[in-house]
Amino acid sequence: MAPPTDGREPMHQSPQDAARTSPGADPAAQDGAGADDRRRIMATLATADATRLGELAATLPMPTGHDLIRPAETGLIMARGRMGGTGSPFNLGEVTVTRCVVRVKSGEVGTAYVLGRDKTHARTAALIDALWQNPVHRPVVEACVITPLAEARDQARNTLRQETAATRVDFFTMVRGDN
Amino acid sequence: MTASPNLTSAALAPAFADAVHDAQSCFRVLMQAMARPGTLQAFDAAALVPEAPLPAALAAAALTLCDFDTPIWLDATLAANPAVAGWLRFHTGAPITSDPAEAAFAFVARPESLPALAGYAQGTLEYPDRSTMLILAVENGSPAPQVRLSGPGVQSSTDFAAAPLPPRFWPQMMENHRRFPRGVDVIFAAPAGFAAVPRSTDLTILEA
Amino acid sequence: MYVAVKGGEKAIRNAHRLLARRRRGRTDVPSLTLDQIAEQMALSVARVMGEGSLYDEALAALAIKQSRGDLIEAAFLIRAYRTTLPRFGYSEPLDTGAMLVERRISATYKDLPGGQLLGPTFDYTHRLLDFTLAAEGEPELEEAERAALTDEAMPRVTDLLSEEGLMEADPLPEEGHVVGDLTRDPLSFPADRDLRLQNLARGDEGFLLALAYSSQRGYGRTHPFTGEIRYGAVEVEFFAEELGFTLTLGEIRLTECQMVNQFNGSAKSPPKFTRGYGLVFGQAERKAMAMSMVDRALRWEELGEEFTAPVQDTEFVLSHSDNIQATGFVEHLKLPHYVDFQAELDLVRRMRKEWFAARERRDEELGLAAGKDQEAAE
Numbered sequence: 001m002a003p004p005t006d007g008r009e010p011m012h013q014s015p016q017d018a019a020r021t022s023p024g025a026d027p028a029a030q031d032g033a034g035a036d037d038r039r040r041i042m043a044t045l046a047t048a049d050a051t052r053l054g055e056l057a058a059t060l061p062m063p064t065g066h067d068l069i070r071p072a073e074t075g076l077i078m079a080r081g082r083m084g085g086t087g088s089p090f091n092l093g094e095v096t097v098t099r100c101v102v103r104v105k106s107g108e109v110g111t112a113y114v115l116g117r118d119k120t121h122a123r124t125a126a127l128i129d130a131l132w133q134n135p136v137h138r139p140v141v142e143a144c145v146i147t148p149l150a151e152a153r154d155q156a157r158n159t160l161r162q163e164t165a166a167t168r169v170d171f172f173t174m175v176r177g178d179n
Numbered sequence: 180m181t182a183s184p185n186l187t188s189a190a191l192a193p194a195f196a197d198a199v200h201d202a203q204s205c206f207r208v209l210m211q212a213m214a215r216p217g218t219l220q221a222f223d224a225a226a227l228v229p230e231a232p233l234p235a236a237l238a239a240a241a242l243t244l245c246d247f248d249t250p251i252w253l254d255a256t257l258a259a260n261p262a263v264a265g266w267l268r269f270h271t272g273a274p275i276t277s278d279p280a281e282a283a284f285a286f287v288a289r290p291e292s293l294p295a296l297a298g299y300a301q302g303t304l305e306y307p308d309r310s311t312m313l314i315l316a317v318e319n320g321s322p323a324p325q326v327r328l329s330g331p332g333v334q335s336s337t338d339f340a341a342a343p344l345p346p347r348f349w350p351q352m353m354e355n356h357r358r359f360p361r362g363v364d365v366i367f368a369a370p371a372g373f374a375a376v377p378r379s380t381d382l383t384i385l386e387a
Numbered sequence: 388m389y390v391a392v393k394g395g396e397k398a399i400r401n402a403h404r405l406l407a408r409r410r411r412g413r414t415d416v417p418s419l420t421l422d423q424i425a426e427q428m429a430l431s432v433a434r435v436m437g438e439g440s441l442y443d444e445a446l447a448a449l450a451i452k453q454s455r456g457d458l459i460e461a462a463f464l465i466r467a468y469r470t471t472l473p474r475f476g477y478s479e480p481l482d483t484g485a486m487l488v489e490r491r492i493s494a495t496y497k498d499l500p501g502g503q504l505l506g507p508t509f510d511y512t513h514r515l516l517d518f519t520l521a522a523e524g525e526p527e528l529e530e531a532e533r534a535a536l537t538d539e540a541m542p543r544v545t546d547l548l549s550e551e552g553l554m555e556a557d558p559l560p561e562e563g564h565v566v567g568d569l570t571r572d573p574l575s576f577p578a579d580r581d582l583r584l585q586n587l588a589r590g591d592e593g594f595l596l597a598l599a600y601s602s603q604r605g606y607g608r609t610h611p612f613t614g615e616i617r618y619g620a621v622e623v624e625f626f627a628e629e630l631g632f633t634l635t636l637g638e639i640r641l642t643e644c645q646m647v648n649q650f651n652g653s654a655k656s657p658p659k660f661t662r663g664y665g666l667v668f669g670q671a672e673r674k675a676m677a678m679s680m681v682d683r684a685l686r687w688e689e690l691g692e693e694f695t696a697p698v699q700d701t702e703f704v705l706s707h708s709d710n711i712q713a714t715g716f717v718e719h720l721k722l723p724h725y726v727d728f729q730a731e732l733d734l735v736r737r738m739r740k741e742w743f744a745a746r747e748r749r750d751e752e753l754g755l756a757a758g759k760d761q762e763a764a765e
Contacts, residue, residue, distance in 0.1 A: 035632055043622075043635035070269075071198070075473040077625055077636070078568065079442065080480045081588075081666045083580060085543050085643065087557025089480045090581035091568050092588050093440040093668055095623060097475055097636055111630060113475075115623060115637030116443065157487055162533035164489050167505040170497075247474040248571065269629055272475065 041132055041146050045125035046114045048149045056145045057124050063104040063131060070101035072119035072126075098122040108133040192230050192262075194242055194270040205243040212366065212375040217328040217339035219321075221372040230262040234316045236368035237286050238266075244312070245271040245284055252282035252299075252311070256289045282311045290315040291343045296351045299363050307360040310378075314366045317341045325349060326382045333380065341367045341374070349384050356381055410455050424448035433640075433669025434458055438710060439465025440570075440589040442639050442668050459591075459710050466711050477566075479624040479633060483643045483666070484543060486619040490670075493544045494613035495647060501541030506618065507670075544615040545645045545662060554647075554660045576702050583685055583705060584678075588667060590708030592674045598698045599680035607684050607696035614645040614662060618670050642667050646679035653691035661690060 045053065076094040083090060099113045100122040110130025112122045132141040195201035208222040224239035245251055251273045257263045264275045276282055279299045287293055293315065302310035324338035326349050355362040355378055362378035376382070411418065425432055425448040435447040439462040446465060454460035490506025493499050505511070519526040548554035558580070567582035574586065587595060602609045620638040627634050644665035652658035663683025665675035684698040697703055707713060 039632060039634065046635055046637050047622075069193070073198075073473070075475045076441070076469060077475050077478050077623070078570070079478045079623055079639065080566070081483070081584070082480045082557070083584065084545065084557035084645065084662060084664050085483050086546075088560040088564070088581060089566050090584040091477070091566060091570075092481070092585065092666055093437070093442060094469060094474075094570070095442040095478070095636075095639060096446070096472070097625075099475065101629075111627070113625060113627060113634050113636050115639070117445070158536070159533070160487065160489065161536055163531040164504050164506055165502075165534035165536055166532035167490075168502040168534065169505055170503075247476065272473065 038129075038133075041141075042112070042125070042129060044146050044149050044153070045112065045128055047153060048121075048125075049152070050118050050121040052152065053121060053124055053145075053149065056148060057128060059144050060128070060131065060141065061137070062127060063106070065105055066127065066130070067103045068100070069103055069109065070099065072098055072100040072122045074098045074117045074119070100126040102126045102130055104130045104134075106134055192228060192266055194227070194229075195239075196226065198242075201239075202243045205239050209240065209243060209366065209373055209375075212373040213364070213377055214332050216330070216332050216376050216380040217337045217374060219369070219372050219374045223372075225370070230260060230266040232260065232288055233257060233263045233266070233286070234288060234368065234370075236370060236373070237288065237314055237316055240314045240366065240368055240373070241267055241271055241273075241284070241286060245273040247272040247274075249283035250274045250276040250281050252276055252279050252285040254285070254287040254289060255292065257286055279311065285311050285313045287313060287315045289343075290317065290348075291345055293345045293348070296355055296363055301358060301361045301363065304361065307362075310361065310363055312364045312366065314368050315341070315344075317343070317367045317369050319369050319371045324385050326352075326384055328376065328380050328382050330381045331379050338385065339374070339376070341369075349382065352376060353382055353384070410453070419452055421445055421448040421452065424451050430670060431456075431458055433667075433671045434592060434674070435461045435465060436668040437671055437674060438462040438589055438591060439469070441465050441469045459714055463711050463714070476625065476628075478636075479626060481621050481623065481639075481641065483617065483621055483641065486617055486621050486641070486643075487638075488541055488617055488619040489640075490619070491541060491615065491617040492613070493615045495615075496544055496547070499544065500547075501539045508672075541617075543617075543645065545647070548614075548647070548660055552659075555650075555656075555662070574705060576705075578701055578705055580682075580686070580689075583701065584664065584666070584682060586705045586708055587665075587678045587681055590678070591710035591713070592671070592677070594708050594710070594713075595677035595681055596673060598684075598704060599677035602680055602684050602696065602698045607698045608692070609648055609680065609684060611646045611648050611663070611680055611683065613676065614647040616642065616644045616672060616675065618642045618672065640669055642669065642671050642675040644672070644675035644679040646676065646683055648683055650690065656690065661686070 075097055077097045079092045079095050080089045081092040082088065095115055096117050097113055097115055098117055098119055098121070099111070100119070101109060101111050102123070103109045104127070108130040110126040110128070110133070112125035112129060114122045114125055128141060128145055131137045132146075205222060205224075208220045212218070212220040222236070222239065224235040227235040227238050227242075229235065229238035241251070245267070249271075251264075251267060251271075253264060253267075253275065258277075267273060268275060273284075279285060279294065282300060285299060293313075296313075299311035299313065300309060302308060322340045322342045325340040325344075326338070327336050328339050329336040352365070359378050364377040365375065367374045367376075425444045428448070428451065431451055432444055432447045435450055435458055436442050436444070438459070439447065439450070441447075443465075446468065447461065450461035450464040450468075451458065453464060488504060488506075490508060491499075491501070491504045493503065497503070517526075545554055549556060567579060567585065569582065569585050569589075574582065578586070601607065603611075618640070620640050622638050623636045624633050625636050626632070642665075646663040646665070648661050648663065650656070650659055650661040661683065663679035663681070663686070665677070665679030665682065667675045667678060681698060681704060684696070685701055685704060687694055687699045692699075694700075
């Protein structure tokens, strides 16, 4: 895993700077849940159906009075492919992305990057990310939002795979006659 | 991945309260400054409280002009606090470069120790726009006139001065003009507003 | 030469109004919703996303509606819109090996690990118009059949050949190579394969199809086999600098084509299989196939092949593949050129006058009667 190589120097950061962590960066690492867990829940929130996410969020004690550090904004990310599937990267085309950063009253900073242009989706995902980082709220967020969303996604993917599997074909080669 | 830059703490210092409209009004002022070389165009950036020691006027110019495609160079004063680079990166998306010849914008908090202008990107004859725009933090109030400006955007001529500046700054600016259409453009950012001397402006040094 | 013209504001305004009404069509026919376009015109949406070079189904649907179904106009609208958005960065390279496959076929191996999955394809339809779709309402849909899943992996066919050493390896990134980006720097030549692939991915489907077809008909020496085509959803990942880790942003659907070509070997390289690569937004199989064939043809120099055909001409292919540029230049001809044409008129009138004067002189010299010629009366 590396930052995209676009030929520019990544910002230099000394170990001391990296140690100067804020509540927002990766608090999960300090209280039991790892960065992988945060990646997992952020992926679940980003890939969720926006309507379903909104319904589930309504069941949570959503934080009120948060600061919008980065109000939801839509921009572009250039999607890259690889030559032949595994070779050197090339630029395929752009995708629309909406991102948002919020800070809730208890100090956690939530971030969301979501494909598409739905600002409500990004804001809700950022708030839930902030809420999840608080160990007090994490179990309820997992139970009421993350688990149902992940199950719904698994189910949709399984249905699609089963429907596709039904179109599996076995070709028979007929012997070609010479005369 | 080597270092994992943690920019969230820097991000906690806010940017423009109204990102679109504040940037638009600042852009209008900067454009006016470029169009009328040597005139101070009023702009109040005091509401902006970026990471120290980045002056508010430089911060406003950065939020207005910089994005993902414009590498930023910071002078030694600004580079000394990594939070400045973190704040700029978070709010503008611009990459930070340590090579002045690669910079689209150079932010200078202490112009007294400004390196030679020729070291910044000068553009090419085919693409003169691939050059650096320098934004220098200067003081309010004008010292005795230092140069007489003429050229596009100046009715006959106008006198101009800024402080602080490094020694031999104006002779370098004369060389810069001779490189036209290549060369750098310079914005003087004071707490009261912006003034500009673009590469298209001819200048003569006034005897002190 | 371009000369500005003034006037016509009222006519233009009225033309816009008329266009808006004609776009809507008869108002007793229901208006299309964007969901209807995205769901039922999905392949048009894919084409607009590909040639507009922006993946956003709802935007593409809007562009199709606004452009009255003119897909090049729609791609043009998308290209214009994208310039209003800030760039956040570059994604991690997409992993098509981890695709949630909805279709996957190979023309080179019948017994493919993971199987041949036809998916939603026109391939085995009879191309007979289905008049039940024309009747009021939709025909009753049958429930999609489902089959049990196996844990079988779906390796890329080309990876199978690689194991035997018969297939060229994918090129690896060179140290310090900056990936070319046409949205940042204008196309220049020679163009490396990264730039070529970006250009082809957003190139006009019809143009690429014609070029690929020309290579099959003998303009270029290729004999391609479809190693594999796969279509499905792939996750987009992005390294978020402020967080210091890579995020999943969501999924996009892609079509990938690996076209395998026999290669006789050259001074530089032993005989083996080589391939061309196609990757396109959405379900766009014809485009992905054509792209992979053109990509392979453009690699002639690297492989030490002979240059014989238009499809191998990098500058010709890349300079004319973009239908937004092409339509801009062709369609600009209908804008006012009155001053240019006035100058041409004067010139042609003068040349005609000189031509008739010269003929008259020649006729007189030959002693023939000049007055008989009808044209001379002009």
